[in-house]
Amino acid sequence: xxxAFIFPGQGSQSVGMxxxxxxxxxxxxxxxxxxxxxxxxKLSSLMFEGPDTELTLTANAQPALMAxxxxxxxxxxxxxxxxxxxxxxxxxxHSLGEYSALAAAGAFTLADTAxxxxxxxxxxxxxxxxxxxxxxxxxxxxxxxxAAIATEAARQLYLxxxxxxAANDNGGGQVVISGTKSAxxxxxxxxxxAGAKRALLLPVSAPFHCALMQPAAEAMAAALAQVExxxxxxxxxxxxxxxxxxxxxxxxxxxxxxxxxxVRWRESISYMADQGVTTFYEIxxxxxxxxxxxxxxxxxxxxxxxxPADIAAxxxxxxx
Numbered sequence: 080x081x082x083a084f085i086f087p088g089q090g091s092q093s094v095g096m097x098x099x100x101x102x103x104x105x106x107x108x109x110x111x112x113x114x115x116x117x118x119x120x121k122l123s124s125l126m127f128e129g130p131d132t133e134l135t136l137t138a139n140a141q142p143a144l145m146a147x148x149x150x151x152x153x154x155x156x157x158x159x160x161x162x163x164x165x166x167x168x169x170x171x172x173h174s175l176g177e178y179s180a181l182a183a184a185g186a187f188t189l190a191d192t193a194x195x196x197x198x199x200x201x202x203x204x205x206x207x208x209x210x211x212x213x214x215x216x217x218x219x220x221x222x223x224x225x226a227a228i229a230t231e232a233a234r235q236l237y238l239x240x241x242x243x244x245a246a247n248d249n250g251g252g253q254v255v256i257s258g259t260k261s262a263x264x265x266x267x268x269x270x271x272x273a274g275a276k277r278a279l280l281l282p283v284s285a286p287f288h289c290a291l292m293q294p295a296a297e298a299m300a301a302a303l304a305q306v307e308x309x310x311x312x313x314x315x316x317x318x319x320x321x322x323x324x325x326x327x328x329x330x331x332x333x334x335x336x337x338x339x340x341x342v343r344w345r346e347s348i349s350y351m352a353d354q355g356v357t358t359f360y361e362i363x364x365x366x367x368x369x370x371x372x373x374x375x376x377x378x379x380x381x382x383x384x385x386x387p388a389d390i391a392a393x394x395x396x397x398x399x
Contacts, residue, residue, distance in 0.1 A: 081168035083356045084313075085372075086148050086180045088173035088342075089283075091365030092140045094129035096385075097147045101127070103387045106157045107150035110189065114146040117190035118197055122146065137284055138200035141175045142193045148179040148363030149189055151384055155362075159394040164312035169323060169351050171316040173368060174247075174287065174342050175199070177334065183362065184311035186330065191306050198302050202295035203285050203338070212286030213260040214246060215267050218253055219276030222345065225254040228273060232266035233258065241265075246288035250345030251374030255281065257289040288342055296338035303331045321346035345375050352376035360384050360393075 100107035101123070111123040125134050126143045133139060155161035163170065163184050172180035175196060182192040217225045226245040233243040236259075243258035243266050256266050263286075267278035286292070308330055314323035317333040321343040324330055348359070348371070359376075361369040361383040369381030384393050 080357045081355045082166055082358045082360060083169045083171065083316075083351045084163065084167050084180070084183065084360050084362055085170070085368050086172035086176035086183065087144060087361060087363050087365050087368055088176045089137065089140050089144065089287075091363070091367055092126075092134055092144055093364065094126070094131050094134055096126055096143070096364045097123070097150055098127040099387050100147070100150050100154065104150075104154045104158070104390075106153040110150040110153050111146055113189050114142060114149075114193045117193040118142060136200075137204045138197055141178075141196040141200040144175060144364055145179040145182065145192055145196055147385065148176070149182055149192075151362050151390070152183045154390055155384070155393060158390060159397055162312075167313035168354065168356055169316050170311065170313045171347050171351070172318075173344055174318065174337070176363075176368075177315065177318055177337060179363065180315055181308075181311055181330065184313050184315065186309050186311040186315075186327070187306065195299075195302060195306065199295065199299055199338075202298035203287060203292060206294040207285050207291045209284060211260060212258065212289075212291055213263040214255055214257045214281045214283050214286055215263050215278055216253055216255050216281055217267070217270045217275050217278050220252070220254065220270060220273060222248045222254050224273060225256060225270065228269045229256045229258070229262075229266050232262045232269055236262050236265060242290050244289040245341055246286075247342040248345045249342075250348060250371050252276075255288075257286040258291065259286070288338070288340060290339055292339045296335050299338055300335045303334055316347045316351060318342045318344070318347070321350050344371065348372055348375040348379075352379050358382065 170180040229243040241262035243262035246257035247255035308327035319340040372381030
């Protein structure tokens with residue numbers, strides 16, 4: 080039996096997240112204060128009180144989700160004796176969650192992680208003018224079929240310079256595509272014709288994890304070159320590889336590739352399960368990843384830890 084600690088990505092944010100943690104645990108309040116200081120912004124107020132329209136902006140949502148994850152980690156370390164070097168076989172995160180995983184495992188400082196995610200959010204937003212890109216979830220087809228459909232949609236519209244790629248292989252029959260809006264819409268039509276149960280546009284502000292994000296990848300390469308990365312306390316199962324990395328130089332390279340590359344989440348969970356992981360703890364806001372675990376790895380347990388009640392349950396289970 081082994082544990083993995085996994086960290087959510089964009090879309091898991093909600094107004095009020097972290098508020099109860101901050102009120103109950105000084106370690107959590109300390110994390111939020113440090114992130115506020117690093118960004119020169121009262122991000123915690125936006126997280127606790129909203130408005131939702133501002134919290135969901137990419138440049139805010141990314142560091143905010145990381146802050147909640149790190150608040151939970153700090154509380155678990157203080158209250159439940161968590162030590163990732165001992166208690167985690169692997170860490171992993173969905174897209175921006177990869178930065179949360181690395182911060183939790185000590186590869187980045189909290190302040191550096193907050194600043195990197197603010198820059199990442201800004202760079203991803205600026206890479207493509209609003210309205211020119213899109214993302215869509217395709218439900219009911221496997222990854223290979225959706226990847227082929229995305230390629231075909233781009234081919235049919237190549238004279239327009241269209242791009243369409245499989246962006247997230249989330250598992251459970253859910254694959255997200257990303258690219259120029261016309262090509263994504265064409266891919267949705269092709270997917271429905273191929274038997275997809277659903278094809279729906281996602282309410283995102285930019286087409287993440289496709290070649291259109293190359294300017295953001297270049298910005299992250301420059302930023303990451305200036306930041307110290309230490310070997311993590313537990314290996315990181317990288318989004319773009321679905322296998323573990325621990326070398327700081329390789330982590331840096333994979334984080335750059337991740338901006339334009341596919342989030343291979345289904346394969347990542349399957350890899351960890353094959354290596355003996357039976358329990359996946361989703362650390363931070365929401366329950367998206369723990370739900371996916373149950374659909375990907377038969378017999379594995381996915382548990383979300385994001386509230387004071389969740390922390391009490393985690394502590395009780397360890398003591399029991």
